[in-house]
Amino acid sequence: MSTLAEMGTENGGIAVEGGQTSTSGTSRRLTNTLSRDVLIDFALIAALGLLMVIFGVASSGKEFLGSNIVAIFDSGAILGVVAVGEVIVMIAGALDISVGSNAGLVTAAVSEVMVHQRNNLPLAIVAGLLVGALAGAVNGFAVAYLRINAVIATLATYSAFLGAALLVTNGNQVGVVSNFLATLGTGSVASIPYLVFILIVVVAIAMFAMRSTLAGHRVYAVGGSPTASRLAGIRVQRYLLAVFVVSGLCAAVAGVMLVGQTGTAQPTEGSVGLELTAITAVLLGGTGLTGGTGSVLGAVLGVLVLSTLDNGLLLIGVPSFWQEVATGGLLLVAVLLQDVGGHRARWRAVRAARRRAARSSAAMAVRP
Numbered sequence: 001m002s003t004l005a006e007m008g009t010e011n012g013g014i015a016v017e018g019g020q021t022s023t024s025g026t027s028r029r030l031t032n033t034l035s036r037d038v039l040i041d042f043a044l045i046a047a048l049g050l051l052m053v054i055f056g057v058a059s060s061g062k063e064f065l066g067s068n069i070v071a072i073f074d075s076g077a078i079l080g081v082v083a084v085g086e087v088i089v090m091i092a093g094a095l096d097i098s099v100g101s102n103a104g105l106v107t108a109a110v111s112e113v114m115v116h117q118r119n120n121l122p123l124a125i126v127a128g129l130l131v132g133a134l135a136g137a138v139n140g141f142a143v144a145y146l147r148i149n150a151v152i153a154t155l156a157t158y159s160a161f162l163g164a165a166l167l168v169t170n171g172n173q174v175g176v177v178s179n180f181l182a183t184l185g186t187g188s189v190a191s192i193p194y195l196v197f198i199l200i201v202v203v204a205i206a207m208f209a210m211r212s213t214l215a216g217h218r219v220y221a222v223g224g225s226p227t228a229s230r231l232a233g234i235r236v237q238r239y240l241l242a243v244f245v246v247s248g249l250c251a252a253v254a255g256v257m258l259v260g261q262t263g264t265a266q267p268t269e270g271s272v273g274l275e276l277t278a279i280t281a282v283l284l285g286g287t288g289l290t291g292g293t294g295s296v297l298g299a300v301l302g303v304l305v306l307s308t309l310d311n312g313l314l315l316i317g318v319p320s321f322w323q324e325v326a327t328g329g330l331l332l333v334a335v336l337l338q339d340v341g342g343h344r345a346r347w348r349a350v351r352a353a354r355r356r357a358a359r360s361s362a363a364m365a366v367r368p
Contacts, residue, residue: 037293044285048301051312073196075311077196082251082254082275083278092291096275100276102135106254107128107266111168112169121178135248136244139244140240171267174264178260202250207296215242306327
């Protein structure tokens, strides 16, 4: 007879019996997590609307409600793809600080293949994707199998990937000549940039995988409680390795998009700094620092909030360095909100435990 192992965590988990998700209390916790994510998504949409109204009024309506909205989506497309990989890693209870330098390394790999293989674009794209996936696998192996703290491991690889990219390009920007990439990075159809279509495809695949597949549910379980996941028969190390590979692939896609947008391999410009902005967006989207909660849609909405903020500040003439200050302030607010939410959840758990203990004591007292 198969055994039932329940993921008993306040962050929301799953229970597995014979390879299938169980119903009952665990399903209720997952439903509560989904309801929380929906509320956060609505709050972010309201924040987006409020920012648009504020900047629209402050700029006297200068294009903010017209072509500027398209520019907001366009400027956030690359960051959005990176954030998709980051949110999956953070749901699993880890963190990937190397995504920005990974994207820069991919741009270097693409340029290297284009230069030495007579502009063989298919080979260059495949090479870039493989480099990104391999970089993610290095992170995953260090975290899952060598048991190195995710922050320390990816901070080390952040420097390593950046150094490797600078070595490949000799520290210079390398031009990439490709009409296809140039069209992909700067072209549009029906006024919607191709980069936005790529973001939509990546988001749709990730949302389906995380919400509608057993593997996605198990990623939530691993983030909610690795110990309980192991007891339920989930191979935690494999899932941790897999989420880092996915993050590496997303960084690789972002790197290819960056080459198309700029026409150059840029180990530093445009890629370094992506990691902190992506983490800020993911936290704004409601993903917990301890794992087990969050959503892909929330992370993308967080990206749009940051993109709208940057675009609006630029439109009303605020100096660019204040945009960095605003992003840092949002990161601080997001972390504080996560901390407050964590305290409230722990207090609810304590009160529930006290009620159960009181009921148990009362039941013992009435026994003959």
